[in-house]
Amino acid sequence: MTExxxxxNLVEEILAALEDVKDPEIPxxxxxxxxxxxAVEVDNDNVKVKMIPTFTACPAIKLMQQQIRDRVLVMGFNxxxxxxxxxxxxxxxxxxxxxxxxxxxxxxxxxxxxGGEFSFNELSQSKxxxxxxxxxxxxxxxxxxxxxxxxxxxxxxxxxxxxxxx
Amino acid sequence: MQSVKELILKMxxxxxxxGHRNSEWTGIGPILEEDIALSSMAQDKVGHxxxxxxxxxxxFGEAVPDQFAFGRKEKDFRCCHLVEYPIGEYDFTAxxxxxxxxxxxxxxxxxxxxxxxxxxxxxxxxxxxxxxxxMHADSWITRLGLGNDESHSRMQSALNNAYPIxxxxxxxxxxxxxxxxxxxxGGEKVLREMWEEKIEPIIGRAHxxxxxxxxxTIGMGGRNGYHTLHLQPLLDEMNEVISSEATGTxx
Numbered sequence: 567m568t569e570x571x572x573x574x575n576l577v578e579e580i581l582a583a584l585e586d587v588k589d590p591e592i593p594x595x596x597x598x599x600x601x602x603x604x605a606v607e608v609d610n611d612n613v614k615v616k617m618i619p620t621f622t623a624c625p626a627i628k629l630m631q632q633q634i635r636d637r638v639l640v641m642g643f644n645x646x647x648x649x650x651x652x653x654x655x656x657x658x659x660x661x662x663x664x665x666x667x668x669x670x671x672x673x674x675x676x677x678x679x680x681g682g683e684f685s686f687n688e689l690s691q692s693k694x695x696x697x698x699x700x701x702x703x704x705x706x707x708x709x710x711x712x713x714x715x716x717x718x719x720x721x722x723x724x725x726x727x728x729x730x731x732x
Numbered sequence: 733m734q735s736v737k738e739l740i741l742k743m744x745x746x747x748x749x750x751g752h753r754n755s756e757w758t759g760i761g762p763i764l765e766e767d768i769a770l771s772s773m774a775q776d777k778v779g780h781x782x783x784x785x786x787x788x789x790x791x792f793g794e795a796v797p798d799q800f801a802f803g804r805k806e807k808d809f810r811c812c813h814l815v816e817y818p819i820g821e822y823d824f825t826a827x828x829x830x831x832x833x834x835x836x837x838x839x840x841x842x843x844x845x846x847x848x849x850x851x852x853x854x855x856x857x858x859x860x861x862x863x864x865x866x867m868h869a870d871s872w873i874t875r876l877g878l879g880n881d882e883s884h885s886r887m888q889s890a891l892n893n894a895y896p897i898x899x900x901x902x903x904x905x906x907x908x909x910x911x912x913x914x915x916x917x918g919g920e921k922v923l924r925e926m927w928e929e930k931i932e933p934i935i936g937r938a939h940x941x942x943x944x945x946x947x948x949t950i951g952m953g954g955r956n957g958y959h960t961l962h963l964q965p966l967l968d969e970m971n972e973v974i975s976s977e978a979t980g981t982x983x
Contacts, residue, residue: 621776621861623776625775653853655856657860684860705765709768710768732860732861
């Protein structure tokens with residue numbers, strides 16, 4: 567019984583430490599807030615962190631794996647493995663509330679919670695992260711990274727990028 | 733299991749080759765947004781190819797993805813002819829993109845039900861990403877089909893050229909029966925029916941007409957290793973850097 571409690575605490579400690587590891591493309595938001603950590607398993611001195619890419623072709627995945635491994639290693643574990651978890655598909659619904667607030671602060675529009683399937687209408691309707699207006703239009707469903715689209719706000723006359731629904 | 737391996741191989745080769753073709757628009761797209769769109773979709777496709785080659789490596793003992801993707805001879809590729817053709821003018825690129833991507837997303841939708849779990853799991857992931865690709869394709873088919881006389885006639889003529897070749901997507905391999913029996917995949921016939929049902933109304937809304945293919949086999953051969961004359965020069969180009977160094981060079 568005691569052992570289980572210790573392990574549970576360790577998992578929480580590791581997750582807290584992983585708040586330090588940021589998405590290299592959006593250095594405001596952590597891998598935990600982004601919803602890409604699917605499991606942390608602790609077995610004595612060994613840790614296995616399971617993670618998923620946002621988009622399959624995410625070019626930052628190897629770098630993030632390395633950074634996660636390094637961050638957990640400095641906590642004093644003997645062996646840390648960071649593996650891709652094929653059983654879970656990332657969705658924009660996995661971004662935490664704290665994560666959404668940070669994306670908006672960073673100047674990115676965010677995705678609505680869609681519960682599984684997003685529609686074309688959902689794509690073109692984005693709240694402007696600068697002035698909060700909904701009077702906006704999508705200019706391109708592709709942007710500077712795979713996970714962003716490009717939009718324009720008619721009220722504050724600013725272009726902005728949005729963290730895409732998926 | 734040979735059947736599911738061949739299925740994954742042809743999907744991976746399709747994605748790799750269309751990805752490279754899409755990337756040829758990087759820097760020369762007709763407008764900046766299209767340059768970015770084609771480049772982003774190229775990145776997605778090559779990423780999907782990597783995920784599929786990774787299954788071939790993990791589950792079937794094939795070489796590591798980089799080596800497997802680039803180290804094979806032309807006759808060992810299983811991509812369809814449609815993806816091999818040069819990018820041409822933007823009308824051809826847009827029509828090919830439309831025809832190919834609708835077939836691709838429907839294939840992944842069918843594969844979410846596959847009894848081969850690694851593929852079913854990947855299909856669930858990839859089909860969401862491909863939504864952006866088909867929405868992009870649909871928007872250009874509609875916009876250019878309804879644009880002006882020139883854009884309409886160019887789109888119709890590109891469709892007349894590309895449609896018979898696109899039927900090669902659905903060429904059956906030698907293990908088609910096993911795929912169906914083992915419920916690995918719903919099959920090429922079912923996929924083609926779903927595809928036609930899907931694309932016809934969109935083509936109609938763009939005031940374009942789906943042509944009748946005089947010869948339905950004109951785009952076939954790729955699934956059995958027989959390719960157009962466009963594939964080998966593309967493979968040479970893709971391999972130009974790596975083939976300049978001795979095997980096993982660390983980059």
